[in-house]
Amino acid sequence: MTKVSREVETLGGVDHALGEEYEHEPVPMSARRTTFSVTTVWIGFPMIITGAMTGSILVLGMGFRNALTAMIIGNVIMFAYVGALGVLGTRRGTNFALLASIVFGKKGYVFASGLLSTLLLGWYAVQTGITGALISSAYNLNYVAMTIIAGLLYIGITFVGVRGLHLIGLISVPLFVVLGGWVMLDAASKTTWDAIIAYPGNNGQATMTMGVGLTVVLALFIDAGTVSADFNRWAKDTRSSVIATFSAFPLANLLAMLIGGITTAALAVPNANPFGADNMFGYMNGKQMAFLSFLAFVFLYCNLGSVCAHCLYNSATGWSRIFGSRMRLFAVLLGAIGIVVAAGNVWAFFIEWLSLLGILVPPIGAIILVDQYVFRKNAEIDRDWRPSAFVAWTFGSLVALVVEFYAPHLSTAISAAVAGGAAYALLCLLPSPARAAA
Structure with a gap:
C-alpha cells in the first residue's frame, strides 16, 4: 500500500468516527442536523469580541445614533443576503463550492471558491494573531507561544468538523452574553443612557459617513456570509435554515456590536483604541481581579476560537x-500556514489587503442569487465555464473600486452587489443566441 493510500484510508477512518463532511456531494437528509445544532453553529460565529470592536469603531466614527442606524440596516441586509444564500445550500444540500459550480461552471467555480477560501484563511490568521497579541499584552506572556497554542486549539476544533463548530458555540455564546453583558452594564452605570445615546463620536466629532458605516458592518462577515451554504446545507429544511441565519444576523452580530458600541459611548475615552486595550477584554483585565482576569483569558481563547474555527x-x-x-x-x-503567518507577527499587514480584496466578494453572492432565484432555479452543473457570470463579477468589482476611491461616502459592498447582480440580470435577458454564448 502506498503512503498516499494509507493517508486516504486513515482519513476515511477519521471521517467514519467523527462524521462525514460531504466535501464533494450533497449532505443526505439522514445526516442533516437539528435546528438547534445548526443555530449554535451560526450564533457562535459573529457573537465575538471582534464584532464588539467593530461596534466601538462605528460609534467612535459616527456617534452613537448614526452607528446604531448603520448596525441595524447593515444587519438586516446581511440577514436577507446570507439567509437567501443559505436556503440555496439547504435545498440542494451542497456546500458553496458545489453551488458556485452551477453558476460559474465546473472549472470556473475555482476562481470564486478559491478567492473566498483564501480570504477566509487570511482572516483565520488575523484572528489568531489578535488572540496572541491580546493575551501577550494583557498577561506579559510570550506572543509566539500564545499564538501557536491558539492556532493549534483552533485547528483541533475545525478538525472535528461541523460538530466541533456546534460545541464551541455552546461554550463561547453563553460566555460572551454573560461577560459582555456585564461589561456593557457596568460601563453604562458610570454615566446615563441619555449621555450614551447622545455620544457624538471620538473627541466630539463624527468622521464616518453612513455609506462607510454600512460597508464596515457588511464587510465584517461578507466573506463568510457568502459561503453560508457550507453551514446551511446541514439544516433539515428551509425553516431551520432561516432560523439559524437569523440567530447570527441580526441577533448575534447586532448584540456584539451593541456591547462594544455602548461600552465605548459610556466610557467616552479620548482616542480610544478598540483593537488595543479599549475593549471588553481590556475592561475586564483593568479591574485587576484575579478571577475576572482568568475568566477573560478563557473567554478570549474560546470566543476567538469560535470565529477562527468557522x-x-x-x-x-x-x-x-x-x-x-x-x-x-x-x-x-x-491551519499550519495560518499559524506561521500569525506567529510571524505579520498578520496586521494583511488586514488592509483582505479588506480591499473583500470588494470582490459581494458580486459573487449577488450573481448566485439572481441566477438561482430568478433565471435558472433548477439548473445543474452543465458546462465548464459560464462567461456571463464572470463578466458580471468583473463589472460589479470595477464599480466597487470606483466607489472605494472616488465616492467613499457610499457603501462599497452594496454598490458592488447591486452592480454585479444587475449586470448579470441584463446578460440573462439578452436574446437567446447571445445568452447561449454567454
Missing part, C-alpha cells in the same frame, strides 16, 4: 473541493 472550516471545505481531497486534511495544512 473561518478555517470554510477555507478547508473550499480548498478540499478544489483539490478533490478531505476537509480535515486541509484544515491541518491551512
